[in-house]
Amino acid sequence: GGAVWEVENTFMMQVESREILHPNNDGQERGEGQGTPASVTRLLITCYIFDRFALVIYEFVLIIFLLSVYQDSLLLVSIYGLNAGLLVFFLGGKAGRFFDTGVANNRRLQSVLLILTGQYSCILACCAICYILLKLDDNLGDLSKVLLFLIILLSGFGMLSSEAAAVSIENDWIVVICDNKADYLGSLNVKLRRVHLVSRMVGPIAAGYCLKGFDNKLEPVFLVIGIVALVSFIVKYKCLKRICLVVRARTCDAKSDDANMEEQRIVEEEQDQRHCSSCSMIGGYVIYFQQDIALGGLGESLLYLNVMSSGDIMTSYLIWRGLSLNWIGIVRGATAITGLLGTAVFELSAKKYPLRTIATASIAFQVACLSVSFCGTFFVSNGNLSLSMLVVGVIVSRIGLWANDLSIFQLTQHTVHENVRGIVGGSQHSINAFFYALHFTSGIIWADPSKFYILCLLGYSAVIAAFFLMLQGVYFSSAFQNVATVTSSREKYTNVPE
Numbered sequence: 001g002g003a004v005w006e007v008e009n010t011f012m013m014q015v016e017s018r019e020i021l022h023p024n025n026d027g028q029e030r031g032e033g034q035g036t037p038a039s040v041t042r043l044l045i046t047c048y049i050f051d052r053f054a055l056v057i058y059e060f061v062l063i064i065f066l067l068s069v070y071q072d073s074l075l076l077v078s079i080y081g082l083n084a085g086l087l088v089f090f091l092g093g094k095a096g097r098f099f100d101t102g103v104a105n106n107r108r109l110q111s112v113l114l115i116l117t118g119q120y121s122c123i124l125a126c127c128a129i130c131y132i133l134l135k136l137d138d139n140l141g142d143l144s145k146v147l148l149f150l151i152i153l154l155s156g157f158g159m160l161s162s163e164a165a166a167v168s169i170e171n172d173w174i175v176v177i178c179d180n181k182a183d184y185l186g187s188l189n190v191k192l193r194r195v196h197l198v199s200r201m202v203g204p205i206a207a208g209y210c211l212k213g214f215d216n217k218l219e220p221v222f223l224v225i226g227i228v229a230l231v232s233f234i235v236k237y238k239c240l241k242r243i244c245l246v247v248r249a250r251t252c253d254a255k256s257d258d259a260n261m262e263e264q265r266i267v268e269e270e271q272d273q274r275h276c277s278s279c280s281m282i283g284g285y286v287i288y289f290q291q292d293i294a295l296g297g298l299g300e301s302l303l304y305l306n307v308m309s310s311g312d313i314m315t316s317y318l319i320w321r322g323l324s325l326n327w328i329g330i331v332r333g334a335t336a337i338t339g340l341l342g343t344a345v346f347e348l349s350a351k352k353y354p355l356r357t358i359a360t361a362s363i364a365f366q367v368a369c370l371s372v373s374f375c376g377t378f379f380v381s382n383g384n385l386s387l388s389m390l391v392v393g394v395i396v397s398r399i400g401l402w403a404n405d406l407s408i409f410q411l412t413q414h415t416v417h418e419n420v421r422g423i424v425g426g427s428q429h430s431i432n433a434f435f436y437a438l439h440f441t442s443g444i445i446w447a448d449p450s451k452f453y454i455l456c457l458l459g460y461s462a463v464i465a466a467f468f469l470m471l472q473g474v475y476f477s478s479a480f481q482n483v484a485t486v487t488s489s490r491e492k493y494t495n496v497p498e
Helices: 002-021 036-069 076-103 106-138 143-177 182-215 218-247 258-277 281-289 295-303 312-320 327-348 355-379 383-415 418-445 449-475
Strands: none
Touching: 002 106, 002 312, 036 076, 036 182, 036 218, 036 312, 076 143, 076 281, 076 312, 076 383, 076 418, 106 143, 106 218, 106 312, 143 182, 143 383, 143 418, 182 218, 182 327, 182 383, 182 418, 258 355, 281 418, 295 383, 295 449, 312 327, 312 383, 312 418, 312 449, 327 383, 355 383, 355 449, 383 418, 383 449, 418 449
16 A cells, blocks of 8 residues: 555656646646646645644734733733844844755755744743743742743744744745746735735634633643644645655756756855855845845835734733723734735736835825824824724724735845845845834833823834835836836845955
């Protein structure tokens, strides 16, 4: 039986490889889109479903746990977010360069597996420590503070690993798998964003019902999360390995012909020189800001300063205002639904309008929606009306947020060269993390939930600044005047300071 299975499995992989590498007589390749079989898409979406679902549940329950420690303050949640943001800010570029090295040495799979191992090890360790704290808190004394510190630190490294894995898969793997075909690349981007949003919608609701099933006791919930995380890691490993086998000639093996090998040698020499000069964090940012999409990416990063979202601080604020966990789950689920609507808006708009137009129009829509939320928290004295305006404005604004995210992300995929995708993606996540850290720093400064309106003022100002950056750097940029001509090209990564 084992021999028969091996023969059948080998035959299927050969068929799938022919699907992706050899078009049929009509010039079209079988499978979904052009250049990628449907089996690869299913594998990629499957691993994303498990990964995103595990991460969303873990983060949601961890926030509830941290709030249970200091119930009348945003301090601990803000410290948790600040630590994670700073780790990604200082180490995100290095993680990107680590992946670039794997690409240069044709070790994409090995690189991403090392990152995933670190990510899930941190998650499992945090679940175990939380379980110990909840079970033995009365007997631990000062040791409980040390364990809290470990939870916050390990969670930060887990987020760093998660961001690095996202860079490797989203910025590189899917571009290579799609062979840089814009139509399929856009379709796959939308599908992965929808998986992310559905996970954000279903995860908190599932966590809420899980808490209810265990009589609001967190100890068994963390055990369940640990099991889910372990299963997620195994599934993601199996799926990525299978993808690598199916598209080996494109993603994992060295190029066989002499011309491509010579091209690879030249690129590796350029990369060695570039990495020698960009071993500092500043050097990575120089490469990042030489990209055409830099101002658009910076504008997207500013959005991380906004607290008017379904993030940790607003969740903590809503709990402080008296919303039950079930209602919190519904609000976060609603933001995910409107985010899904945003991906549909992007998909329809991309057929008629250039990406630069979609990016600018979507951020303008987000500004308009958040104006309602801002007015609700800053000017309206009626408590129920204020809360309603805040929540409704945030929910509807997610349409613009996700349409903008997809536009900027696809422009980045088209214009960043393969051998700097890691460092550019890592730098982008580092800048995101910098503003994310400022987001939580403001939460520490104004930890009193009654001062939430000040945080909203800062976030609203950041969104307006993001609009003007995208207007200048994307809509009026000559690099994006015609999306049909935007193709992957070698970027300007010379003149980097020593």
